[in-house]
Amino acid sequence: xxxxxxxxxxxxxxxxxxxxxxxxxxxxxxxxxxxxxxxxxxxxxxxxxxxxxxxxxxxxxxxxxxxxxxxxxxxxxxxxxxxxxxxxxxxxxxxxxxxxxxxxxxxxxxxxxxxxxxxxxxxxxxxxxxxxxxxxxxxxxxxxxxxxxxxxxxxxxxxxxxxxxxxxxxxxxxxxxxxxxxxxxxxxxxxxxxxxxxxxxxxxxxxxxxxxxxxxxxxxxxxxxxxxxxxxxxxxxxxxxxxxxxxxxxxxxxxxxxxxxxxxxxxxxxxxxxxxxxxxxx
Numbered sequence: 001x002x003x004x005x006x007x008x009x010x011x012x013x014x015x016x017x018x019x020x021x022x023x024x025x026x027x028x029x030x031x032x033x034x035x036x037x038x039x040x041x042x043x044x045x046x047x048x049x050x051x052x053x054x055x056x057x058x059x060x061x062x063x064x065x066x067x068x069x070x071x072x073x074x075x076x077x078x079x080x081x082x083x084x085x086x087x088x089x090x091x092x093x094x095x096x097x098x099x100x101x102x103x104x105x106x107x108x109x110x111x112x113x114x115x116x117x118x119x120x121x122x123x124x125x126x127x128x129x130x131x132x133x134x135x136x137x138x139x140x141x142x143x144x145x146x147x148x149x150x151x152x153x154x155x156x157x158x159x160x161x162x163x164x165x166x167x168x169x170x171x172x173x174x175x176x177x178x179x180x181x182x183x184x185x186x187x188x189x190x191x192x193x194x195x196x197x198x199x200x201x202x203x204x205x206x207x208x209x210x211x212x213x214x215x216x217x218x219x220x221x222x223x224x225x226x227x228x229x230x231x232x233x234x235x236x237x238x239x240x241x242x243x244x245x246x247x248x249x250x251x252x253x254x255x256x257x258x259x260x261x262x263x264x265x266x267x268x269x270x271x272x273x274x275x276x277x278x279x280x281x282x
Contacts, residue, residue, distance in 0.1 A: 010232065011244040014263065022262035025081035032087070033080070038121040039114060039159075043104035046114060048121070049076045049095040050129070051087035059090035061135035061171070061277040062122060066115060068142030068176075068253070071108035072101040078141065078256065082265050089269060090279040091137075092129050094122065098147075108143075108182075112157045115147045120166040137172040137210075137277055139268070141255060142222065145178025149212070149231075153204045172275045173212040174268045176255045177220050180227050205234045211241040213271040215264050217250025243271060 065079035076095035083093035098114035138148035232242035273280040
């Protein structure tokens with residue numbers, strides 16, 4: 001299948017021949033994690049799981065991860081390996097909890113609301129986190145990739161307790177098989193109902209959209225390669241950088257596997273280093 005695909009110049013096609021091997025990043029990935037409550041909701045408290053860099057290499061930047069799970073399941077632990085790794089290269093890495101159906105009994109618009117609340121919390125606590133507010137990147141997988149890619153351009157869906165004057169302007173995006181056209185229908189935070197199906201990302205990309213990296217398998221059931229290519233084309237049209245890493249014969253959720261975890265993390269790190277947000281590998 002891979003040999004029949006034609007990709008744009010900004011695309012890297014990964015097979016077993018050029019897959020980057022490395023150590024098991026899951027081992028001891030919880031090292032140094034700090035858990036802090038960032039929001040109290042009627043369904044329970046929500047935490048951020050923080051991984052801090054050594055003080056002598058801090059880049060004053062942050063990377064917020066949103067886990068996958070279709071807005072129904074999942075936990076911040078999914079991105080512990082990537083968060084621990086990025087912290088070791090100067091970023092304050094944060095893996096976020098947000099409301100999900102199976103645990104909190106909520107629908108997906110509350111996930112978006114919590115994602116916005118979290119970013120504003122990080123902004124408000126920049127001194128505590130030792131970061132600059134203009135150096136906050138977002139990442140996520142599947143539904144979490146949707147949140148990372150869309151939260152800065154979706155109108156409404158604001159928690160009434162949030163300070164909506166705080167901007168949501170990510171410095172970069174790292175998207176692992178993101179749901180680029182997931183349906184999102186619910187209260188828009190202004191008392192109405194807003195149906196954002198198939199437009200919240202692809203039709204709302206504007207000139208302020210951040211540099212983006214998409215990592216995707218050719219056999220992904222949720223997001224076809226053609227949709228990721230369209231996304232990158234639209235981002236590039238705004239003048240922003242967009243890169244694709246396409247993995248041959250890999251399915252949805254591939255980046256979690258032992259086979260792909262190190263490679264996808266290294267390519268994510270390279271991208272963030274190119275953006276000046278992380279220290280490069282020596």
